[in-house]
């Protein structure tokens with residue numbers, strides 16, 4: 244059997260659609276028919292060659308939903324016809340972190356779907372069975388494709404790292420993007436779940452369209468740091484107290500304002516940084532105010548099941564703002580490159 248797939252033949256080069264053989268699922272693996280594959284900045288970084296261990300030609304794509312078609316030897320618990328979403332990390336399954344449910348910091352990390360193994364820009368994909376989580380029929384494949392990364396990432400960051408509590412004030416930088424827009428929803432929702440006052444959400448982004456989207460998804464205040472002083476706005480918004488939490492998706496461009504606006508006991512969680520790699524911090528501010536600076540990777544598969552339940556219950560709306568066939572992958576990459584996408588846009592092979 245063969246399939247249509249989008250192939251990257253050289254880093255920085257064009258993408259080509261070709262027919263290639265469908266792989267057989269090996270030990271512990273499952274063959275999926277791809278229902279949808281979301282596209283994000285990571286795909287562009289891979290394409291540009293910033294993940295040089297990727298083996299070419301490569302099928303990229305790591306935010307995948309689909310239907311089980313066949314299972315390899317040693318796979319229990321999955322059978323053809325089941326609908327799934329998939330996490331993107333390739334992990335060992337038996338190191339100390341994998342055993343404690345923190346497999347995203349696996350000691351024997353083997354890379355990413357769509358980098359170290361072929362990804363989801365294709366009609367079929369083979370994935371480790373341990374990466375899968377079941378999704379109910381009422382969640383469509385396009386929506387399911389954004390659950391593991393765009394929704395799972397802020398869910399992990401808020402619940403396991405920031406430990407966001409009802410009534411706290413939280414700032415989200417890059418709030419109009421794929422991770423950001425779901426972070427806004429999550430932060431607004433987490434308070435409601437506790438039947439208390441919701442976390443107050445300050446959303447930060449640089450276009451009016453993204454700020455409007457953030458407001459529509461639950462932000463109490465939106466700010467463009469190119470036109471307003473972020474630290475001053477955040478301090479004023481919290482009555483001078485400062486922010487309890489910051490979900491940092493932008494990096495050095497917004498982090499100094501964040502440090503200046505953290506409340507005593509405040510926590511900043513870094514999830515992404517596309518505006519630089521180095522930043523000076525003040526150790527004094529950290530110990531004097533018992534600040535916390537944390538990092539967060541992607542969601543664990545155990546947490547992913549919690550996210551699926553929230554989406555299935557209608558408490559979170561996956562924001563899929565565009566769907567494209569494989570033939571329009573270049574157009575979609577251009578939109579992601581220009582950072583004009585609200586939420587996520589997805590390929591539907």
Ligand SMILES: [Zn+2]
Pocket residue numbers: 334335336337338339340341346348349350351352
């Ligand atoms: Zn491991």
